[in-house]
Amino acid sequence: MAVIEADLAVVGCGAVGASCAYQAAKRGLTVAVFDAKMPTAGSSGACNGSICGTTKRPGLMMELTVASKALFPENVAELGGGLEYKVNGGLMICEDETVADAAGHHAAELRNVGTEITYLAGKELRRAEPALSRELHGAYHAPDEATINAQMWTFALVRGAVAQGARTFWNTPPLGFDLNGTRIQAMDTAAGRVVAEHYLFSAGVWSRPLGAMIGVDIPVVPRRGELVMTDRGGAFTGMKLISAKYLTVKQDADAVKASDDPVIRLGYGFSLGTSAHGQTMMGSTRAFVGYDSRSTPEGIATLISEAIKRVPLLAGARVLRCFAGFRPYVADGKPIVGRSGIVENLLVAAGHEGDGICLSPITGAMIADLAMGREPAFDITELTPDRFGVVKEGAEVA
Ligand SMILES: Cc1cc2nc3c(=O)[nH]c(=O)nc-3n(C[C@H](O)[C@H](O)[C@H](O)COP(=O)(O)OP(=O)(O)OC[C@H]3O[C@@H](n4cnc5c(N)ncnc54)[C@H](O)[C@@H]3O)c2cc1C
Known part of the structure; x- marks a missing residue:
């Protein structure tokens, strides 16, 4: 042998x-x-490629994220460049005042560890990302959020x-x-x-x-996440969009299970990325269903309808494909x-x-x-x- x-x-x-x-x-x-x-x-x-600091809590995970984000430019250059690596910034969306208040505390913690993050509303927000619904309260803008093709x-x-x-x-x-x-x-x-x-x-x-x-x-336990890909990505600035509510869903599995809201119980947190080829990736759900990697009718319907609420022009988009992957979850x-x-x-x-x-x-x-x-x-x-x-x-x- x-x-x-x-x-x-x-x-x-x-x-x-x-x-x-x-x-x-x-x-x-x-x-x-x-x-x-x-x-x-x-x-x-079977995932997105967000290189995102705003979804982390301060502490070791935030420190590791800051260090990891800083390594990407050097690593990508060593590996020959490209890879659809972009530092386009991100918007953490606040649907209403309650969400904005809660997100304000998180933004303050992020600022304490050196993250540049500012609140945009009204005309300022529309200038930053014209595709967003006018119904939204506002969004926190973090200019150094990045993405890569995973x-x-x-x-x-x-x-x-x-x-x-x-x-x-x-x-x-x-x-x-x-x-x-x-x-x-x-x-x-x-x-x-x-x-x-x-x-x-x-x-x-x-x-x-x-x-x-x-x-x-x-x-490590599989935590399924569903995604829907559409065209129309070219209509966006390319900034990563994420709801501030995403943080609760990500970090508090018990709250998801106990919620009265069927959308939250799906583990839904709005996120929207755009690829270099003009497509969008609508995310995402979080579910403990073992190694079942199917896309579900309920998941797909929620991803699309919730994304349209925040980005109305997606109502005219063509769905290209749906798929699901597993987040490696530790309790x-x-x-x-x-x-x-x-x-x-x-x-x-x-x-x-x-x-x-x-x-x-x-x-x-x-x-x-x-x-x-x-x-x-x-x-x-x-x-x-x-x-x-x-x-x-x-x-x-x-
Ligand atoms: C919907 C969704 C969206 C996501 N978005 C993001 C995002 O925007 N940004 C981000 O940072 N992360 C994101 N993630 C999380 C990310 O996908 C995972 O954290 C990451 O891919 C885990 O990488 P890994 O190398 O640990 O595992 P994997 O990529 O699963 O690699 C494990 C490998 O081990 C192999 N393997 C299995 N068993 C054995 C064995 N016995 N012997 C040898 N090999 C074996 C498998 O074949 C596989 O290739 C997302 C995940 C999902 C589901």
Whole structure:
């Protein structure tokens, strides 16, 4: 059987795994990348590409977002440019006064951590984005919000890693692991036996069954998000539009479940992005339905009708396609990133919920540092995989 040796074996290659592979290879590590299918087979192939600071709460997640946003221009340039990376700014929409008041507190917190954000209403708002409904109370404008094509980004990272010497193995999931005490000795695959210094588990919503193969609990749960794509994107300025109400839906799963409002119970939060090719992407819902990736009639109808309320000209748009992806959700609202204390040469990078594209550069940089035996630039103790421990007896890990 062939033996594949590496400093770092990356298991799971969406945007997060690809970024870790790229950063590690760039730092001179030998890297072997494995995916059960191929890059973008998972969440990174069915999502938006917002690089968004306004949807984060101040604290570590905001600090990581600021650092990650700052890495994009350099990473994109190193990878040859393009990738539909744009810093077009964003508008956080306030439908009425109550929403505006609540969003005002959030905006103040964002300002405290250095985010440029100003409230626009009336003529100022119409000048900023003429397509918005005149019924809206106003919107917070953040000029440094950005977007990228998530699929192009993921493949560019893979190409970048390969250019630095990484080897890739698609349709090659691990078949089993040899553990020697608290260390992974080897990983068996159809391509050969992998012997690596470190193993990174970065399999997004499939991280839990992967972790269970070595008894480590990585409790990432799929949270389905539906999207509808239309034409008419060319009629917009290209700014990312998001409702301030989106924050509650994203960050408070219990409030969504308990809501009397059927739209909120769908986990609906308005977002609208425009692609470089003149299309819109209407988002989005949040639902815990296991690995069911279907678009639903209720979801599609809500996405379209709610978007038209805020952007009336969409009533004349042509629906091009509908699809759904999975946000890798962790119950405490934080991704799982760092070194395992249970299996000493295991690293984990998973569970980034709706922020995996945005946070992929900084996650890649921190995992590459850990794989080199260095401390990462941020204290990420609160993201440690050890907060979940080992797989409990009889626990479901599918
Ligand atoms: C509707 C929607 C909109 C979103 N919008 C945004 C946005 O605007 N901005 C943003 O930052 N994020 C957004 N997200 C979130 C983003 O898509 C995810 O956070 C991100 O794609 C997660 O990347 P990942 O690499 O962790 O996982 P994935 O992309 O799912 O990659 C995991 C990989 O692991 C592989 N795999 C699975 N099991 C195994 C195994 N046993 N062995 C080896 N490989 C395996 C899979 O094939 C897959 O390729 C959105 C998500 C959704 C659903």
